[in-house]
Amino acid sequence: MVEKNETARCEERRGAAGLGARASEAATRYTTGELAEACGTTVRTVQYYDGKGLLSPSDYSEGGRRLYAADDARQLHFILMLKALGLSLAQIKGVLESPHRHVILGDLLDESARSLREEAEELQSRLRAIEAMGDDIRRYGTLTATSKLAMVRRMEDKRAERRWHAVMILVGILMDVAWIGTLVLGILTGVWWPFPIALVAVAAAGFWLVVHFNDHTTYLCPACRADFRPNLGAFFVACHTPTTRKLTCPCCGEKNWCVERFHAEPLAVGRGECVPGTCTHGACAADEGGAR
Incomplete structure (x- = not known):
């Protein structure tokens, strides 16, 4: 009986701690500068996203200053992550406004990955062309390929x-x-x-x-x-x-x-x-x- 009572008290304490944490999080308010610092960005970026309708303050102080909640901080982190992945602001806004945000986000990430692969292939092609030209200069003392078609053939020869x-x-x-x-x-x-x-x-x-x-x-x-x-x-x-x-x-x-x-x-x-x-x-x- 003593052990059961002790277990019950532990569960109550954990529940109370969880409620306290959620209450503390709900009570957290950030100014624009504090939000920028917490998310590792600049005040100007926060203001810019606010102006674009991507991030709105949850409240205002008596003096009219914008105040942001913990949910706003999470949203800003999410926006910054999507921006780092290469999504445009229009795409980010579409994701945030949609009830199917994860499906849309998956599609957008697939498209971004395809685009990046194409860019990587183009960069690899340019690198091979530069290497082929350098090889020509070292071997022959001149360029053996002076047109795009000739350079493509030269790279094929090297491969x-x-x-x-x-x-x-x-x-x-x-x-x-x-x-x-x-x-x-x-x-x-x-x-x-x-x-x-x-x-x-x-x-x-x-x-x-x-x-x-x-x-x-x-x-x-x-x-x-x-x-x-x-x-x-x-x-x-x-x-x-x-x-x-x-x-x-x-x-x-x-x-x-x-x-x-x-x-x-x-x-x-x-x-x-x-x-x-x-x-x-x-x-x-x-x-x-x-x-x-």
């Missing part, structure tokens, strides 16, 4: 180049696993017949990689600035770095380290020929002029 490099790395790893694995198998077990098969497969895969890469690649001659596609044999045996290859230009005949350029689509240019319009060397220019 295709990154994908192809990933494919080359993966195929290269598989080739190493094939010949090294069958070699180790032969050493450990004396079973050698898989080894020559693996070597043939590795050679075929390597040949396919080179031919396919050559189909998509041109090189910029530093002497005459021609963009050309090398012969397959020269491509095979030429010394190279990750971004250059030592080749003889079919236009000017000079052998130099030529900067590599990967194209997303296979080139309609014969091996050992320059890309039309890129060569200003005498013979090629004359041939192009005669063709025109």
